[in-house]
Amino acid sequence: MLASRIRGGVHPAYRKELASGQPIETAPTPERVDIPLAQHLGVPATAKVARGDEVAPGDLIGEATKLICANVHSPVAGKVRAVVQKPLPGGRLCDYVEIQVDREATDAHIWERQDIDLDKIDQKWVAATLRGAGIVGMGGATFPTDVKFSPPPNASLDTLILNGAECEPYLSCDHRMMVEHAEELLHGMLLADAAFAFSRLVIAIEKNKPDAIAAFNAAIDALGLRNAARTPVEVIGLDVRYPQGAEKVLIKVVTGRTVPAGKLPFEVGVVVSNGQTLFALYEAAYFGKPLVDRVVTVSGEGIERPKNIRALIGTPVADLIQLCGGVDPATTKVIAGGPMTGTALPSLDYVVTKGLSGLLFLTQSEYPSESPCIRCGSCVEVCPMGLMPLKLAAYAKAGKFELAKATNLADCFECGSCAWACPANIQIVSWIKYAKNYIRVKGL
Amino acid sequence: MSTNEGFVLQSAPHAHGRSSIPFIMHAVNLSLIPAIVISILYFGWHILGLYVLGVASCVLTEAVTKVIRKKDWRTIFDGSAIVTGLLLVMILPPSITPIMVILGSVVSIFIGKEVFGGLGQNVFNPALVGRAFLSAAYPVALTTWTEPNRVFAFLPDAASSATPLAGARFEGQAESMLRMFFGQTSGSIGATSVLFIMIGGLVLTFMGIVKWRMLVSFFGTIVVTTGIFWLIDPTIYQDPLYHLLAGGVAFAGFYMMSDMVTTPYTNRGIVIFGVGAGLITVVIRLFGGFPEGVMFAILLMNSVTPIINRYVNNRVFGAEART
Numbered sequence: 001m002l003a004s005r006i007r008g009g010v011h012p013a014y015r016k017e018l019a020s021g022q023p024i025e026t027a028p029t030p031e032r033v034d035i036p037l038a039q040h041l042g043v044p045a046t047a048k049v050a051r052g053d054e055v056a057p058g059d060l061i062g063e064a065t066k067l068i069c070a071n072v073h074s075p076v077a078g079k080v081r082a083v084v085q086k087p088l089p090g091g092r093l094c095d096y097v098e099i100q101v102d103r104e105a106t107d108a109h110i111w112e113r114q115d116i117d118l119d120k121i122d123q124k125w126v127a128a129t130l131r132g133a134g135i136v137g138m139g140g141a142t143f144p145t146d147v148k149f150s151p152p153p154n155a156s157l158d159t160l161i162l163n164g165a166e167c168e169p170y171l172s173c174d175h176r177m178m179v180e181h182a183e184e185l186l187h188g189m190l191l192a193d194a195a196f197a198f199s200r201l202v203i204a205i206e207k208n209k210p211d212a213i214a215a216f217n218a219a220i221d222a223l224g225l226r227n228a229a230r231t232p233v234e235v236i237g238l239d240v241r242y243p244q245g246a247e248k249v250l251i252k253v254v255t256g257r258t259v260p261a262g263k264l265p266f267e268v269g270v271v272v273s274n275g276q277t278l279f280a281l282y283e284a285a286y287f288g289k290p291l292v293d294r295v296v297t298v299s300g301e302g303i304e305r306p307k308n309i310r311a312l313i314g315t316p317v318a319d320l321i322q323l324c325g326g327v328d329p330a331t332t333k334v335i336a337g338g339p340m341t342g343t344a345l346p347s348l349d350y351v352v353t354k355g356l357s358g359l360l361f362l363t364q365s366e367y368p369s370e371s372p373c374i375r376c377g378s379c380v381e382v383c384p385m386g387l388m389p390l391k392l393a394a395y396a397k398a399g400k401f402e403l404a405k406a407t408n409l410a411d412c413f414e415c416g417s418c419a420w421a422c423p424a425n426i427q428i429v430s431w432i433k434y435a436k437n438y439i440r441v442k443g444l
Numbered sequence: 445m446s447t448n449e450g451f452v453l454q455s456a457p458h459a460h461g462r463s464s465i466p467f468i469m470h471a472v473n474l475s476l477i478p479a480i481v482i483s484i485l486y487f488g489w490h491i492l493g494l495y496v497l498g499v500a501s502c503v504l505t506e507a508v509t510k511v512i513r514k515k516d517w518r519t520i521f522d523g524s525a526i527v528t529g530l531l532l533v534m535i536l537p538p539s540i541t542p543i544m545v546i547l548g549s550v551v552s553i554f555i556g557k558e559v560f561g562g563l564g565q566n567v568f569n570p571a572l573v574g575r576a577f578l579s580a581a582y583p584v585a586l587t588t589w590t591e592p593n594r595v596f597a598f599l600p601d602a603a604s605s606a607t608p609l610a611g612a613r614f615e616g617q618a619e620s621m622l623r624m625f626f627g628q629t630s631g632s633i634g635a636t637s638v639l640f641i642m643i644g645g646l647v648l649t650f651m652g653i654v655k656w657r658m659l660v661s662f663f664g665t666i667v668v669t670t671g672i673f674w675l676i677d678p679t680i681y682q683d684p685l686y687h688l689l690a691g692g693v694a695f696a697g698f699y700m701m702s703d704m705v706t707t708p709y710t711n712r713g714i715v716i717f718g719v720g721a722g723l724i725t726v727v728i729r730l731f732g733g734f735p736e737g738v739m740f741a742i743l744l745m746n747s748v749t750p751i752i753n754r755y756v757n758n759r760v761f762g763a764e765a766r767t
Contacts, residue, residue, distance in 0.1 A: 007761065012459045169459060248761065261762040333452045339459040346453055360458075367452055371465050371522070372564030375753070377655075377709030378463065386758040390709070408760050416457030423463040424564075430455035 004256065006249050008384045009241040010417045012169045012340065016208070019299040019306035020172035024180055026310045027323055029103045033076055033314030035061065036086075038094040039353040040136040041143045042068030047095050053080045057109040058290050061097050064131065070144045070354075071134035072097075075292035075312035077105035089336055089343045089350060099314070111287040118194040123149070126195040126281075133284035134291045134354075139163060139174070139245065139274035140337050142355035145281070148273070149192065151266040158269045160189060160198045161254055162278060164205035164212060165238060165245030168338025171358045173295040174275045176308045178205065178212035181279060182219035186233070188278030190223075191285050192271070193231050200232065204254050206244060207237040242340060243415035247272045249384050261411050291354055298324050302331030302361030315352040317345075320359060327361055335360040340416040371424040379418035379428060385411050389418035393428045396435035402444055404435045412436075465563075468653055469523025472699070475644030476530055476634070479695075482627060483634040486592035487538040491633055494536075494545050499529035501549030509558040524563050528552050531571035531699060534634025535692060535739075536578065538590045544582055548574035568746045569706045572739055579739075589630035596626050617686075624689040635695035638688075645698030654702040661715040662697045663688060665722025673730060681730065693725065696738040706746045713749075713756040721745045 038044035045062030049055060055074040062072030078101040088094050130146035137143045151157055162185060166174040178185065189201050205212050216235045220226060225233050236254060238244055248259045250272055257268040265272055276294055283289040292313050299306035304325030311320060321327055327348075335342040336350065338358055379389035387408055395404035412432050419428040484491045502525040510517035532552050533545060552574030560566040579586040599622060623629050627637020635641070648654040666687050673681040687693065692700075701707055701721060708717050721741045728737025 010461065012461070252761075258762050258764075261760055263762070331451070333454070333458060335458055337456075340457045342456055342458065344451065344453045344455075344458065346451060362458060364458075367454065368464075372562065374465060374468075374564045374704050375709050376468070376704040377714075380709050380758060383758075385761040386763075387760060388710075388757055407757075408763070411760055411762075414456070416459075420457050420459060420461050421463060423465050423468055425460065425464065427455060429457065433455060 004253055005239060006241055006244055006253055006384055007386065008382045008417060009243060009249075010382050010420050011240070012242055012420060014169045014208070014240075015299070016170060016172050016175070018170065018301075019297050019308055020175050020209075022172075022176070022307045024173075024176045024295055024308045024310050025323070027312070027315055027319060029076065029101060029106045029312065030315045030319050031101055031103070032081070032316070033078075033099050033101060033312060034086075034316065034351050035072060035074070035097045035099065035314040036088060036094045036351070036353060037062040037072050037097065038088065038092070039072065039142060039313070039355060040070040041141065042066065042070075044094055045069060045072045045134075047083050047097060049074075049080045049083065049097060051080055051082050054078075055080060055099060057106060058111075058288075058292065062095075064134070064144075068144060068147065070136050070142075071132065071290070072313075073134055073290040073292050074099060075106075075314060077102045077109060089345050111283070111289040113287055116191075116285055118190070121191065121194050121285075123195045126192055129284050130281060132290070133280065135277060135280045135284060136291070136354050137274055138276040138280065138291075138294055138354060138357070140168075140341065140355050140357050141247075145273065145277055148264075148266070148271055149196075155266045156269060157196050157266060157271055158198055159200045159202065159255055159271070160192055160196070161250060161270060161272045162189060162201075162203045163245055163247070163250055163272050163274050164203055164209070165250060166209070167206060167240070167242045167244040168340055168342075168358070169242075170299045170360050171297045171338050172299070173297040173308050173357055175209050175212055177275050177279060177295055178209070179215045182212075182215040183223060184282050185275050185278050186216070186219050186223055186225070187286070188273075188280075188282035189233070191281055192273075192278075196271075198231055200234065200255075202254055203233065203235045204238055204250060205235065206240045208240045210237075213237055243384055243417060246384065246413055246415055248413070261408070294352065294354060294356070296320065296352055296356050297358040297360075299358065300331075300335075300361035301363040302328040304328070311352045313352055313354060317348050317350045317352075317359060320352070321348065328363060330363045330365075331361045332364055332367075333362040335362065340420065341414060368425050370426050373424055373426060376423060378421040378423060382417040382421045384415060384417065385413070387412055389428045389432070390426075392435065393426055393431040396431035396438075401435055401439055405439060405444065409435055409439070465522045465524070468704075469527050471648065471651060471653055472527050472702075473523060473530060475648050476534070476699070478640040478643045479534065479634050479637060480530070482595070482637050482640045483534065485595045486627065486636070487590065487633060488593070491533075491538065494533050494540065494542065494633070495530060497542055498533040498545050498549050499526050501546045502526070502529035502532070502553050505550050505553040506558065509554055510562070513558070515562070519563060522563065525553060528557070528570045528574075530634075532574045534695065534699075535571065535575050535632045537586060537588055538592075538633050539588050540578075540585060540633075544578055544585060547581070548578045551577040564705055566705055567750065568743055569700055569703050572700060572743055572746075575739060576743065591630050592628055592636070594628065596628055599623050599626060599628050621685060621689055624686075632692060632695070635692045638694040641694050641698055645694075648698070648702065654698055655714050657711055657714045658701050658707070658718045659697055661718025662701060662722045663693070665719045666693060666726055669723065669726045670730075687726070687729065691729075691736045692738045696721075696725075696742060700738075700742050706749060708749055708752045708756065710753075710756050710758055713752045716752055716756065717745050717749065720748070
């Protein structure tokens with residue numbers, strides 16, 4: 001099936017070639033892990049361990065207490081040094097569980113494969129497995145995945161999309177996962193399909209990753225999925241355009257359905273899941289392994305040897321840098337995530353988290369200041385949501401938050417296309433975030 | 445690993461496209477080169493002096509105003525004052541005096557742009573404000589037209605193409621159209637040659653700086669409305685092609701209505717502007733007291749642009765299903 005073109009969007013310099021050819025490398029077990037308990041969207045998990053406690057790999061150290069919340073597990077064997085409050089890169093305070101690692105015991109641990117009867121699993125089982133394993137959206141949004149797979153009783157899900165767009169520049173962790181672990185990702189999809197009996201399983205990949213498309217086609221053959229009796233699995237090559245991988249955008253492109261403003265994808269019967277998230281479901285189901293590691297792309301002009309690294313959650317950024325041969329002193333900006341939506345880090349004192357898709361070292365030397373808006377309409381043209389970004393920025397600047405709200409502020413998902421395209425270099429997304437935060441904190 | 449302080453902290457996105465205000469403005473300036481060169485060939489070397497004078501006056505006015513307003517005067521390097529200077533000279537008659545160019549430039553930048561707060565704040569197209577001022581101050585000078593030099597030898601000159609034979613009437617008209625297309629006809633300094641305006645203008649259209657919707661709606665409106673009158677009575681009304689080639693329509697479409705600051709930014713708003721400007725132009729041309737109406741059409745539409753921008757919004761993704 002042919003996919004349609006997204007509305008708006010931009011073509012940033014992709015720079016994926018820096019890391020996309022690097023096979024996934026497993027980082028050595030660190031000596032110490034610092035694990036934030038707010039690695040997901042929503043309420044932080046509650047610490048279940050205290051200073052001096054012994055932990056083993058997979059032990060629950062942070063418990064989900066609310067619906068929009070996620071469990072956090074220890075990736076290592078070791079001893080809890082402390083539970084302390086530290087700021088996350090965005091500035092929000094969060095509990096961190098600091099663990100002194102017993103590397104021998106950690107490396108000796110093996111996740112035993114367990115048998116599953118696909119005929120017996122149901123929707124509740126999938127949701128419980130996801131929730132138990134603390135699985136969240138690993139593309140960066142970190143929304144608790146079990147919530148996505150728990151549609152209300154009146155809704156029914158008919159389509160599962162594996163989001164292999166990876167439209168953010170530089171990032172290639174999903175790309176490498178698809179190339180190297182296509183079969184496991186398919187198993188993740190089949191698990192969900194066994195419970196939900198989807199009518200379509202779609203793997204949506206931007207065409208700049210032909211090896212990933214080929215890997216999936218080969219894996220589909222290897223698993224014998226081209227069988228009329230089974231749910232059809234389609235691999236769709238999408239035209240390259242940012243922000244193709246944004247959930248609502250991708251659903252529109254793949255299914256033609258429009259998720260209503262302010263609503264979740266299950267309203268139109270669709271679940272979109274990142275590849276690594278489905279891999280985590282596969283591991284949780286077949287190995288009882290909670291989400292304790294992930295693949296991170298370490299890239300950018302400021303890193304010696306760009307790589308895709310599988311690292312335990314809580315691994316210090318410094319360890320990854322060492323593995324990649326060090327940082328160029330010309331580095332001016334370090335980003336957690338991709339360049340379009342990621343968070344700039346104030347220092348290298350940070351760790352691998354469930355949502356950390358990339359760690360980028362940028363050497364851009366100039367950061368021009370804002371010029372006046374010339375009303376060129378570039379932001380309007382590129383907005384995938386049909387918003388008026390220049391108005392939102394102007395209202396935020398002027399403190400007119402009611403007007404911003406009335407101009408559909410909440411529908412902006414902060415893809416950054418507008419600010420990328422703005423010739424006046426106005427930090428449109430910054431202003432939009434400011435308005436959203438103001439309304440959230442102070443109300444209207 | 446020590447904590448390396450001093451990284452740039454900024455909200456996403458951390459990547460930026462190549463577009464910038466100087467890039468857009470200088471693209472416009474460079475795209476004007478064909479039309480500028482042909483205007484010098486048509487009307488003489490003193491035209492080059494007028495361009496230099498217009499640009500220098502505009503840039504200097506902006507710098508002085510910024511200093512008086514205690515703002516950063518280095519905005520003169522963004523290229524927008526150069527655009528205004530060039531455009532103003534291009535829409536003045538070839539016999540314009542240097543002093544009028546200076547006055548027009550000062551008014552364009554000071555009244556047309558800086559009193560509103562500078563680039564991005566002005567309501568009216570600055571070059572048109574300057575021209576409107578000059579046509580009020582010097583009505584005779586602004587309606588005195590000179591014949592251009594003969595640059596394209598293959599084009600018949602105006603005198604020889606006149607023929608008493610009724611059968612040649614059509615042919616004579618075709619020749620006059622051809623002269624207008626090449627710009628070998630009397631008119632404003634840089635606005636006569638449709639061909640050379642189009643060369644730069646289409647490059648800008650390809651780059652997205654000139655919006656194709658604006659061109660289609662403006663030129664389309666002129667063709668359709670003048671076409672209707674022409675069909676009603678071809679002995680009174682000129683045909684649509686004539687209206688497209690004559691006067692400042694082509695120049696206005698490509699270079700006056702592409703001023704982003706004073707025209708709408710949504711696709712639908714752009715079409716409203718183009719249709720409105722086209723209708724007003726035709727009404728003034730056919731029924732008004734002036735032979736040319738493009739300048740007033742654009743200034744009038746400039747004045748309603750803020751209203752268009754306020755009320756014409758895009759359809760928000762998924763909004764129709766919002767509950």
